[in-house]
Amino acid sequence: MLSAPPKIARIDGYEIACQLREPIGNSRQMFDRRSALLIAVTSECGATGWGETWAYPAAATALIREIFAPHLLGQPADCPRANWHRMNAGLGYDRRGISTMAMGGLDVALWDLAGTIADKPVHALLGGKLRSAIPAYVSGPFMKPGQDPYRDFDADIAGYLDAGFRAIKVRMGTEPRQDGATAQRIRKLIGAEMPLMIDLNEGFSVEGALAVGRRLAEVDPVWLEEPIAYDDLPGYSRLASALPVALAGGEALFGLRAFRDYLAAGVFDFVQPDLGLCGGLSEGMRISALCDAFDTALVPHVWGSIVNFQASLHFAACLPERRGRLRFPLFEYDPSENPLRSAFGSHPLDASGAVAVPDAPGLGLDLTPERLAPFVTRHWTTE
Numbered sequence: 001m002l003s004a005p006p007k008i009a010r011i012d013g014y015e016i017a018c019q020l021r022e023p024i025g026n027s028r029q030m031f032d033r034r035s036a037l038l039i040a041v042t043s044e045c046g047a048t049g050w051g052e053t054w055a056y057p058a059a060a061t062a063l064i065r066e067i068f069a070p071h072l073l074g075q076p077a078d079c080p081r082a083n084w085h086r087m088n089a090g091l092g093y094d095r096r097g098i099s100t101m102a103m104g105g106l107d108v109a110l111w112d113l114a115g116t117i118a119d120k121p122v123h124a125l126l127g128g129k130l131r132s133a134i135p136a137y138v139s140g141p142f143m144k145p146g147q148d149p150y151r152d153f154d155a156d157i158a159g160y161l162d163a164g165f166r167a168i169k170v171r172m173g174t175e176p177r178q179d180g181a182t183a184q185r186i187r188k189l190i191g192a193e194m195p196l197m198i199d200l201n202e203g204f205s206v207e208g209a210l211a212v213g214r215r216l217a218e219v220d221p222v223w224l225e226e227p228i229a230y231d232d233l234p235g236y237s238r239l240a241s242a243l244p245v246a247l248a249g250g251e252a253l254f255g256l257r258a259f260r261d262y263l264a265a266g267v268f269d270f271v272q273p274d275l276g277l278c279g280g281l282s283e284g285m286r287i288s289a290l291c292d293a294f295d296t297a298l299v300p301h302v303w304g305s306i307v308n309f310q311a312s313l314h315f316a317a318c319l320p321e322r323r324g325r326l327r328f329p330l331f332e333y334d335p336s337e338n339p340l341r342s343a344f345g346s347h348p349l350d351a352s353g354a355v356a357v358p359d360a361p362g363l364g365l366d367l368t369p370e371r372l373a374p375f376v377t378r379h380w381t382t383e
Contacts, residue, residue, distance in 0.1 A: 007043065187220075270297050
């Protein structure tokens with residue numbers, strides 16, 4: 001007779017943070033600190049799975065402890081989809097906000113836990129990887145505070161090229177003339193053939209985005225990312241019909257229905273869910289199926305710590321190939337200072353500029369409370 005599966009016995013939260021040596025940022029904000037909430041879900045047999053949400057750690061903590069933990073404690077630890085549905089039943093009115101983020105962090109931990117128990121990588125549980133390495137694009141340089149926010153771009157880009165990156169996404173967003181001139185300089189540095197993406201981080205009005213987008217079109221970008229506020233669907237419709245540049249977005253969209261609205265409107269050529277925000281791996285796979293229905297490429301947005309980085313590798317490994325101007329998916333790789341990632345793993349590029357997909361059980365993480373201790377600002381347990 002088969003033994004009963006182990007039950008979920010405990011949920012721990014680790015709010016972590018680290019100080020950066022210098023501020024970096026984008027068109028809307030500068031920051032000198034990175035932070036995230038890591039979630040550890042432990043079964044009665046001692047196996048642990050890790051998840052992450054990074055935007056609002058304290059708020060996510062409250063939601064997990066008060067709303068979602070009661071749906072999980074005592075449930076089978078090897079059934080992430082069933083547990084996702086249990087949590088989804090508790091969402092209530094907040095289906096496109098912080099509740100979805102909190103639930104997504106737990107969902108990633110549940111998949112990691114199930115893989116650890118089954119002694120299989122998460123990509124195997126998701127149906128099997130379609131590739132063993134994913135072409136990466138470098139997510140940088142970032143802007144710097146002061147009169148010349150692009151002052152370090154030349155040196156940063158030279159370092160990225162030396163490291164083997166073969167595609168690049170830069171942060172921009174001052175005013176159309178300066179951005180256009182800077183984009184021309186970048187194109188000369190990287191050459192005519194290297195794929196270039198430009199992220200404006202919601203920095204413009206529709207009128208401003210039209211002005212800067214027309215100048216940036218001259219450097220032939222693969223996409224223009226989030227030129228206006230992420231939730232301005234009518235504005236994106238205006239841009240999509242007027243700009244000669246493909247549009248990308250979705251990192252700040254929460255839940256399947258939000259992505260449905262933007263895909264149905266036909267405004268995005270590239271959709272960018274972030275597993276730490278959109279609802280986790282379970283919701284990410286649903287969003288992937290939606291993208292298939294609309295014949296739209298999914299390029300995961302990757303931010304945060306080692307947990308979101310490796311979860312996104314498993315996710316991208318399972319996405320179907322889409323052939324457009326490039327072959328997708330691509331993997332967003334931020335090499336800027338981030339001890340929350342670099343202290344817990346190394347992810348070198350191969351000779352083709354791709355990053356390997358982990359094959360160890362679960363997400364392939366090597367995390368313990370002891371290793372996290374230098375970064376922990378708050379720890380809590382719910383049993």
